[in-house]
Amino acid sequence: MKKLMISAVVASAMLAGGAVAQTSDWRTVTPENLWVIDTSKGQVLVELEPRVAPNHVERIRTLTQNGFYDGLKFHRVIPGFMAQTGDPQGTGQGGSDLPDIAGEFSFRRGRDAGFVPVENAGEGYRGFVGSIAIGTQPDAQMFLTTDMKVNATPLFCGGVAGMARAASPNSANSQFFLMSGQNDALNGGYTVFGRVLKGLDVIKNLQPGSEAADGAVAANADTVTRARLASSLPENERPNVRVAVAGSAPFTQAIEAARAAKGASFNICDVEVPVQIG
Numbered sequence: 001m002k003k004l005m006i007s008a009v010v011a012s013a014m015l016a017g018g019a020v021a022q023t024s025d026w027r028t029v030t031p032e033n034l035w036v037i038d039t040s041k042g043q044v045l046v047e048l049e050p051r052v053a054p055n056h057v058e059r060i061r062t063l064t065q066n067g068f069y070d071g072l073k074f075h076r077v078i079p080g081f082m083a084q085t086g087d088p089q090g091t092g093q094g095g096s097d098l099p100d101i102a103g104e105f106s107f108r109r110g111r112d113a114g115f116v117p118v119e120n121a122g123e124g125y126r127g128f129v130g131s132i133a134i135g136t137q138p139d140a141q142m143f144l145t146t147d148m149k150v151n152a153t154p155l156f157c158g159g160v161a162g163m164a165r166a167a168s169p170n171s172a173n174s175q176f177f178l179m180s181g182q183n184d185a186l187n188g189g190y191t192v193f194g195r196v197l198k199g200l201d202v203i204k205n206l207q208p209g210s211e212a213a214d215g216a217v218a219a220n221a222d223t224v225t226r227a228r229l230a231s232s233l234p235e236n237e238r239p240n241v242r243v244a245v246a247g248s249a250p251f252t253q254a255i256e257a258a259r260a261a262k263g264a265s266f267n268i269c270d271v272e273v274p275v276q277i278g
Contacts, residue, residue, distance in 0.1 A: 025248040026276065029241045031231035035060065035161075035194065036239065038226045039074075041206055044178065044199030045239055045277070046161050049132050049192075051113060052154050053104040056163050056172065056193040061229060063096060063174055069227040077208045077222075078215035081183060084164055085224055086175035092164075092216070095173035102170040104191045109136055109152040116246040118255055118268050126155065126268045128246040131195040133157050133268045135187070154192035156183050157269035161194035178203045182269040197241055197275045244274035 035046040050057040063069060069085070075092055076084040087094040109115060109129065115136065117127035124137045129152070136152035156162060156179055164175035169189070178196060180203050196203065206222045209215035230238045244250040251274060258270040 025245055025250055026242045027245050029197070029230075029243060031233075031238055032061070032229060033057075034230035034239065034241060035064065036228045036230055036233065037069075037199075037224055039199075039202060039206070039224055040222045042199060042202035044202050045197045045241060046178075046194045047131050047197050047241070047243065048161075048194045049130055051129065052107050052132055052134075053163075053191050053193040055101050056104055056191050059098065059101055059172075059174070060176070060193060062098070064227050064229055065232065068096060068174065069224045072224050073217065073221040074206050074223065075209075075217055075221060076177075076215040077206050077217055078211075079204070079208050080181040081215075082162075082177040082179045082181075083203050083206045084175060084177040084215075086164065088174075090221070092175070095175065098173065100168075100171045100173050103165065103172065103189075104193075105169070105188050106151050106153045108147060108149040109134070110147075110149045111139065111142065113152075114246060115139075115152075116251070118271065119266075128251075128268075128271075128273075130246065131197065131243055131273045132160075132192060133271070153188050155268065156186040156190070156192065158182055159196040159200050159273075160192050161196065162186065163191040163193060165190065180204050182267075195273070197243065197273070198239075198277055240278035242276040242278075250274045 029047050033048040037044040048057045072085050073090045074083045074085045075090045113129045115129050117125040119126045126135045133155040134152045137150035141150045142148045158179050158181045160179040162177050163172040164177055165172045207220050209217040254274050255271050259266045262270050
């Protein structure tokens, strides 16, 4: 499908017509939505996004607070694709004692989500809600729905945190993966629940598995040494993470820089969300 690029001027006009106005260029990630994952290769910070996948975020919070992920292996690592963990068996076959949860492959987006469009995508747009890239129907469709919302599907760009599952779409449990590259084949079939704000280099440096074994790591697997919500850490140990507000000057500059660098091949996954860590 042909993609027509939307200029910053058009994006601003669309924002004025439907999204929530912003008063600051930066927002601070709340401690309950900041997932701090220490690994044997370094630290990864993930922003959880309950607006996109509330049940999966709640599962991640529950297991993290129980110390479930501490010491688990990155049992499947495919360079340029993703690194997967969350299985106590270390084989990809295990999970927690909690029941499986249904897939949250899309969500209902209202005007209060603060959606900022980046590119035209046929009958809809691709843009951002918070730090998550999504494909969605236009705001005009909201007038035709009883809940005044439209469908939105998170996109599997590099840095996305997604939930693993078996063949059944409703079989997610404890395993998750962190994307090291874009993979459109996952869009609409797997759940996005957050985005890496720091540590993409760590993910790319994890011990890879063999190509013949579909990424299964046979030896020297890296581990999650400790996973915590920032809200459970002492205040003096909590990372202070700020993210550029979608539609702000820093965010728009990041979009234009990616567009200039990629030219005609530009797509939304080329955008690096601006982050400040103190």
